[in-house]
Amino acid sequence: MERIRTSNGVHFLLSAEARELTLEVLYAKLSNDDVSRIFHMIRWPETKGQPCCPHCKETECVVTVPKRALLYRCKKCELMFSLTSGTFLHASKLSLRTVLAALLLLADAVKGMSASQFSRQVGIQYKTAFVLMHKIRASLLVENSKVLLEGNVQIDGAYFDTKERKPNEHKAAREQAALEKAARENGAQEALGDEKPAWKPTPRCILVARQVSGERGRGGVKTVIGFAPCENGVDVDAFVAKHIADGATVTSDEHRAYAMLVAHFDLKQVNHSERYSGPKGENINQAESYFSRFRRMQIGQNHFFGRHLLGYAAESAWRDDNRRKSNAQNARALLGLLLKPNEDGLWRGFWKVYLRKGKGVTLPAGGDGATLASAA
Template sequence: MAQHFLLSAAARTLSLKAIYKAGEEAAHDTFCKMRWPETDGEAVCPDCGCCETYKITTRRKFKCKGCYRQFSVTSGTIFASRKMAFVDLLAAICITVNASKGVSMVQLSRDLDCQYKTAFVLAHKLREAMAREVHTGEVLRGHVEVDGAYFGGHIRPENAKADRKDRRLKEHQTGKRRVVVVMRERLGRTLPVVTMAESEGVALVHSNVDRMATLSADEASHWDLLHAGWSVDRVNHSEIYSDHGKHTNWAESYFSRLRRMVAGQHHHVSPRYLHQYATQAAWLEDNRRKSNGVMAFGLVANAMDAPVSRAWKGYWQRVA
């Protein structure tokens, strides 16, 4: 029997040992090459686009000969105003892509020897960079599976049986429960969206799936509306999970990873940030057949192409 790709040496092309052995200068050069691939890492002014720059080596900065602006490799990117060393940033990215079900922020802060707050914001910036690859705006094509799953909003029952309430009733719920609706191409992209109800997935399919595509869905009644625009395979999960090629196993595979990420690693995810964890799970699913080196450098490239984060820059300094 052939060895699984993830167990082979080809899947391991980057390690923490190699990152720290190469040192800070090599990590900085990696970020430069990902930021300016057209010039093989030679700095280009982010303001005027001038290629005539020179290095200020004592501070790892550059100065433009055209507009005289000083800038660094992370200026204007999602890592703007960063204080962490480049070797630690690259190590954090390596840890993130190596963790197939995600990594807790306590563990990441211990691995990097930084504050919990630093690890928390850094991880969310990386998820924001992943979103540039997941949420491209392109419609899904081919055969697309659509499904929904509920996350959060757990209500702990009272200790005494006489005090317990019917947690199915709306008045006894917390309002924090959310639905992740996923649309996934077979052998293709994964697109998750967080909604209040699974029935909202019908409108999402209309916006994000090509009219020439075919669909697979379960027997939930709201998916009946999809038959008006697409050829839809339906499978009744109360009776069978796969019926001669009719299944939503690709969507269920995504939910399996996301559930283990939320329950097994993070234990609790706020509904405010659930969309970022859903995006991370989708990115990991779509890149699962790539080596960890390809995944890490791809994530660096996404981060270097992403603008300054309006949600996470100065997150802990804001006044509530």
């Protein structure tokens, strides 16, 4: 059992560090200038918050635009830009304080939060909340794809969204079903026409690899996720080649998809049909622990991952890896993700395009299966 405790034996989430920043401080004690300074420092860390021209990367030639808050002009390039130009918050109408409060709520939600609850708590529309959360997930997914694990790594796979939902039958539908059943039993099948084929879920497997700390009680420290239609050797090989450094020790269960890793790594396999931990204590408990938390996130908050499965998986991985950081640190990290350049325009104008879906308009990247396929 993993221990998330501080040095004096208190669970981390009960410690003072876990509640470093509160909504009271954010709304009652921070001035507009303080909030603006936080954004500037995170947007332009290299220049210590000094606005930097996105084109020539210089600060000396940047001036403020009179009577326009947070808008700047580069005298050299004659370019106007704002605090959020080109980032995931580009053209956002939310106030800086609202964004910060929203991120604080997200940082505090250890098992994630549904977009509907998020929208009520922050006081923004559901659609705004949905897209804001997915922008964070898209950014997390990009970051996750760059992570390389080394040392002691545990690997596993698990399936999501594979069960058919229970039918929500009304009385009329139940009566119709009873009639159809009776008709079938009476051999009057032809009168009913062709029966619809039963719906079958598409297999969707999330692969996870976690670097485990050598220090007892610290658990997983770095997590990477990937997608595969099912646990198979080809996808596992591609996933491992991208994310696990040479010389690592890899532990997996007895699934044959992992057997060929022995060619590249020091591989330890634990046969789960016999035992959950090998003779020398080898196990994949940290990988299992990730899936356990991810499933709680689905059951308790998000319910259905759908085509955004990888984004949710990346969010869960980030929450796992940062579970011992203070809420202020995590809120700042989330803000850092939103203030990164969004060069591919992920999730930009999502609802405008979504509402026109079916009229020959392609959804923006991140809004359809493209993310799933490209990251696989």
